[in-house]
Amino acid sequence: MRKLKNSELKRKTVAAFKMAPKIPLILILADVRSLNNIGSIFRTADAFLIEKIFLCGITATPPHKDIYKTALGATDSVDWAYEERAEVIVKKLQSEGVRVLAIEQAEASLPLSDFRVDKDEKYCFILGNEVRGVPQELVDDCDGVIEIPQEGTKHSLNIAVATGVVLWDFYQKFKML
């Protein structure tokens, strides 16, 4: 099977991306340390038409050459904003009716396989720091916790990989509605 050339990939222009209907999902990155991870998450958000990314706490913001290296320009297409305190965004989104869910390992969390997307709801996923995850106080503010089932020796996916998993999962479920 012939591989497609870049010119055949039907890439959207940045202007077309801005106009395109998004999937009803917002991301909060709370204290993500690695610039590579941030850039990589922008690229994934671009692929799956994520509505917006909030960068919070120590999460660095574009423009930055090390974010650019992995984002490859996706910081121009995906809408984003910086807010130091993630809990401010959580409260604001909740007041607008958005369902805010932490991606974490917690008691009575919902396994990702059991998470159902409701077509009338809008969602926000919070991803946390590479080592400490989402702070407990922020988890407490959430409407629930989704956990990626992990069966190995580590139980600790890379944060950009975990984001890829939950974004693909959401995108696919939303498209099937």
Place this chain on the structure above:
Amino acid sequence: MRKLKNSELKRKTVAAFKMAPKIPLILILADVRSLNNIGSIFRTADAFLIEKIFLCGITATPPHKDIYKTALGATDSVDWAYEERAEVIVKKLQSEGVRVLAIEQAEASLPLSDFRVDKDEKYCFILGNEVRGVPQELVDDCDGVIEIPQEGTKHSLNIAVATGVVLWDFYQKFKML
């Protein structure tokens, strides 16, 4: 919801991992350049109980400190082997009845959303180089191509993220059989 402590995560020991039934999926990494990506893929393979990883071509092998930094020990749990020529592994697996699929963007590729896991089959996914993807000659050797639908301006997920997406997708579909 209370976050779980590391001691509550029911992590398998390396010995328990080796003994555990795996999901019927093998990975081939063909010319993956970044040590961070290789390590991160090991960690994902550990989480989803992947059977084996073949490292081919320029893909570096453990032990290496930069692989360790992102694999965090998953190179001890997940079975792996090096083979310079990926096509040798492809032919060998096919002769054993394994269905070998490239993860690529190609004419008449199967969108990941339409890919169905057959409980009587065993599978191998090939992931390629960060820039060039899976070589055309290796794609030609495959039994098919799976494509991750991407709707943005880039159409180029990070390789570790793409691996996370296809491994989660396979793991979830297999568990539902």
